[in-house]
Amino acid sequence: MLRFTKKTEYALLSLQYIASKEGSLVSAKEIAESIGVSFEIIAKVLHLLGKSGITQSIQGAQGGYLLQRSPSMISLSDVISAIEGKPSQLVECVTSEDIDDQSCSCNVYSNCTIKDPMTVIHNMMDEMLTSITIQDFMHIPVYHTISETINTLEQ
C-alpha cells in the first residue's frame, strides 16, 4: 500500500527521541514509555538500528542507546534499510544496488516494459529518502511542495 511499516515509524520516533537527548544514554524502556508502545518492540527496533551502525548500545545496568553519528547524517533511507534488512524496492526487480546488473525475477512477462520507467521512479524515491534525515525530524514546519522543501533544506 506504499506505506511505512510501524517498525519504521517506531524507529523514527526512537531516533528523534534519542537525538533530542543530545548525547546522553537513553534506555529502551524510557523510549518505549515516551512513545507509548511496548518495551519489547522498541528493543527490537533499536537492536536492528544498532546492527546497521545507526545507534550504539551500551549493555548492562545504566546502559542504553545513543546515536553513532549526527542526526543530519542518518537518512530515512538508512533507517528503512536497517529495519527491513535491505534497501527499499518499489518493485521487485529494481533496487538501489547494481541497477544495471539486475535480472527481473518476476516470470510473468518475458519482456518487462515498465522496468525502465520504474527505475526512474525508484531513483527519484531513493534520492528523496536519502535527502531526508533525522535532523529533519527535529523541528520543521510543514511545506507542501518538493521545491519549497528543497529550498528550505538547502538554506
Add this chain to the structure above:
Amino acid sequence: MLRFTKKTEYALLSLQYIASKEGSLVSAKEIAESIGVSFEIIAKVLHLLGKSGITQSIQGAQGGYLLQRSPSMISLSDVISAIEGKPSQLVECVTSEDIDDQSCSCNVYSNCTIKDPMTVIHNMMDEMLTSITIQDFMHIPVYHTISETINTLEQ
C-alpha cells in the same frame, strides 16, 4: 515495505498497453495475454480503473477498453488511488485530503511528534506521484536523479 502492489503494476502495464494501441478498443483477454497474467486479474484491475474514470469500457462482443483521457493526463497517483480505493498514505494519519483537518487515529502516542515531518514527506511523495504519468511509461530512458528527470520532463 514501501512497494507498489502487483495490482498497481498490472494497472500500469495495462494502461501502457492500451495507450500503445492509440484509441482502438482493447479487450482484457488481449491485455492479459500480452502481459502474461490471468484474464481474471486484468479484468478486475481494468474494472477498478473504469470506476475511477481512467478507462472507459464498452461491454458486449467486440467490446473492450480505452483511455478516457490522454496518457499525459493520467498520473501514477491517479492509478494508485483507483486501484487501492484511496490516495496513498505513507503513514496512517496523513493523507492528501484535508491535511490540516486530520486527527491521528493511532492511539499509541497522545502527542505525535513525527506528524509534521511525515506530512512533508507525504507531500513530496504525492508531488512526485502526481508528476509521473502514463506518458512517462511510453518510451523513456533511465535517469538517475530527480533533477535530471525533472529537467527532461520539462523539455
Add this chain to the structure above:
DNA sequence: GCAATATATGGTTAAAATAGTCTTATATTT
C-alpha cells in the same frame, strides 16, 4: 431469438507480510 463474446462483480482461498508478545541469554553496575 440465440449463441458467442466481453465486461461486471462478489465470494473464496492461499500465501505472505506485519505486528506484537513471550522467553531466554548475555553483559554491566552496584
Add this chain to the structure above:
DNA sequence: AAATATAAGACTATTTTAACCATATATTGC
C-alpha cells in the same frame, strides 16, 4: 549476588496481498 539493561530468537495473531472461481449482465452478429 542482585538489579538493570541489551541481544536474539521463537511464536502467534492479524492484516494485506494475490490469485482463482463462479455467476450475472450487456452487446454483437447470425
